[in-house]
Amino acid sequence: MLPLLKQQKExxxxxxxxxxxxQQALRHLDQAFLNFFEGRAKHPAFKKKRHHQSATYTANAFTWRNGCLTLARDG
Incomplete structure (x- = not known):
């Protein structure tokens, strides 16, 4: 569904x-709901955008060369 969402104007x-x-955020959300439905955790809570922000990258989504970090799709 992610590619379809990217194509929508809004x-x-x-x-x-x-x-x-x-994709990583969707994987984390999936795991949170799986844990909830199997009784290992409480219902996932919506995190507000105004506080701590983070992003998770897989090992093949960044490079580290000569002390310079380059993220996927980021100059």
Whole structure:
């Protein structure tokens, strides 16, 4: 569904960033609901955008050369 969301006008901002953190966020959400439904955790809570922000990248989504970090789809 992520590629379809990126094509919609109201979600065009999703295409401006790398797909890796978006996919990772969906994986984290899936795991949170799985833990909830199996009784290991409480219902996942929505995190507000105004406080701590983070992104998770997989090992193949960044490079580290000569002390310089380059993220996927980021100069």
């Amino acid at each position: 979600h065009a901002w999703l295409a401006e960033v790398s797909s890796v953190p978006l």
